[in-house]
Amino acid sequence: MNKVYVNLYCDEIKECVLKLPLSDTNHKWTYMGLLIVPDCKAQQIYKELVNLRCLANPKRKWGDCKEECKWHAKNNTEVHYQKLDNSIKYQIASKWVQYWLADRENIYFYILGLDLTNLDRDRFGPSSQQDRHSTIYNRFFRTAITKSLKSYFAAYDRIIVQDIYHDRGNQEHHKYFPWHAIFKINEQDEKVYIASDSIRFIDSDHRKEDGHDIHSHFIQFIDVILGCVMNCLHLNSTAPNKLALAKESLELVERLINDPGNINSKHKYVGRQKIEFFPKRDLRGLDENSLEYQVLKLDQFYTQRPLMIESEITGQGSLF
Numbered sequence: 001m002n003k004v005y006v007n008l009y010c011d012e013i014k015e016c017v018l019k020l021p022l023s024d025t026n027h028k029w030t031y032m033g034l035l036i037v038p039d040c041k042a043q044q045i046y047k048e049l050v051n052l053r054c055l056a057n058p059k060r061k062w063g064d065c066k067e068e069c070k071w072h073a074k075n076n077t078e079v080h081y082q083k084l085d086n087s088i089k090y091q092i093a094s095k096w097v098q099y100w101l102a103d104r105e106n107i108y109f110y111i112l113g114l115d116l117t118n119l120d121r122d123r124f125g126p127s128s129q130q131d132r133h134s135t136i137y138n139r140f141f142r143t144a145i146t147k148s149l150k151s152y153f154a155a156y157d158r159i160i161v162q163d164i165y166h167d168r169g170n171q172e173h174h175k176y177f178p179w180h181a182i183f184k185i186n187e188q189d190e191k192v193y194i195a196s197d198s199i200r201f202i203d204s205d206h207r208k209e210d211g212h213d214i215h216s217h218f219i220q221f222i223d224v225i226l227g228c229v230m231n232c233l234h235l236n237s238t239a240p241n242k243l244a245l246a247k248e249s250l251e252l253v254e255r256l257i258n259d260p261g262n263i264n265s266k267h268k269y270v271g272r273q274k275i276e277f278f279p280k281r282d283l284r285g286l287d288e289n290s291l292e293y294q295v296l297k298l299d300q301f302y303t304q305r306p307l308m309i310e311s312e313i314t315g316q317g318s319l320f
Contacts, residue, residue: 003158005039008145009218010166011204011226012137015116018234018308027117029234030137033226034144035218036108036152039162045106046214049221052095055088078205079220081227084241093224093241097248100225104268109222110148111229113277113305114140134174140278142181149192152271161194165202165215167223172201229253229275235308246309253307260303276301 013031020027037045051061053075074088084090100107114136149159164182171177179198186194203209204223206216224245231237231246232253252267256275263270279300 001157002155003160004153004156005160005162006149006153007037007039007042007162007215007218008164009035009037009215009222010141010164010199011219011223012167012169012171013226013230014133016230016234016236025117027115030114030116030133031226031230032112032114032137032141032144033222033229034110034148035222035225036110036148037218038108041106042214046217048099049096049217052099053092055091076207078207078216079224080204081224081231081242081245084245085239087241090241090245093245094248096221096224097228097245101249101252101267105272108148108152108272109225110144110152110273111226111275112140112144113233113275115277115279118279118281134171134177137171138174138177138180141177142184145181146185146189146192148274151274157191159192161192161196163196164194164199165212165219166199167204167219168201168210171199225249232307232309233305235312238312243309243312247313250307250309250313257303257305257307274303276303277305278302 011033013033016029016031018027018029019025054061055075075092077086077089077092079089079093079096081093084093116136119136145161145164149161153159166172177199178201182194182196182198185192200215202215202219203211204216204219205211206213206220227242228246228249231242232250237243252269253275255262255265255267256269256273259265260274261270280302281300
């Protein structure tokens with residue numbers, strides 16, 4: 001049997017407001033990002049990320065200095081998209097984005113944006129429940145895992161997920177999230193198997209006691225990618241470093257959103273990287289037994305959306 005072994009690294013951006021162009025309507029979005037690291041590529045990706053922390057010219061391998069330079073401790077910092085005011089953090093994040101843009105075979109990820117305004121939240125329990133957002137996230141987290149893995153690794157008979165790592169947050173304390181998606185996938189899916197019983201929640205800061213030198217780096221990496229994608233879509237921050245980083249990524253983000261099936265792209269992202277959104281339409285009010293409802297519900301995942309950052313670049317609002 002032909003098998004592939006992977007680890008998953010997950011991050012979330014919760015309930016971001018987007019004002020639609022030429023409209024008074026605001027939509028609330030949540031994003032989940034999954035970095036999928038095949039076991040055979042993990043060490044190579046990690047070494048690339050950690051070596052890019054060295055800002056020396058000429059470039060050196062991290063840790064190879066005969067004596068640690070005065071910048072070593074400062075460069076050994078958590079890289080987080082929302083905390084890029086620090087020049088060193090921005091420079092490292094920028095190198096990581098350039099690594100992502102230059103890669104043609106190693107970096108796999110899946111990003112799913114949930115339009116909470118178009119979503120029928122009543123299907124996810126009463127509004128009085130303690131954390132309905134985590135219930136919604138849990139349901140689509142399972143979908144994101146199976147959808148991405150079975151698409152990217154379709155050539156394999158069996159996809160073994162050794163561990164799922166998630167940045168610490170509210171989901172860690174949810175009644176179902178740490179184990180439910182794993183249980184359901186193992187119970188219902190014949191191709192995907194998750195070897196661990198529960199999600200491992202770790203600190204994204206690799207220097208902390210509940211962080212991890214390798215796994216926390218991968219969570220930092222998907223955080224940077226996810227932050228770039230969201231800022232391209234929302235233009236939620238015009239802070240100079242965040243805006244510059246999002247603009248660096250725009251070339252690839254725009255292709256992933258507007259031309260996701262282009263097998264001739266120089267970036268070779270098909271079968272490795274995808275950004276999707278759900279739901280395409282608000283079906284509340286339609287008769288669930290009607291033909292219209294049955295047809296529309298089958299076409300609720302989509303990729304094309306306006307990129308608000310383009311208005312910052314061109315000076316014109318997007319009319320998409």
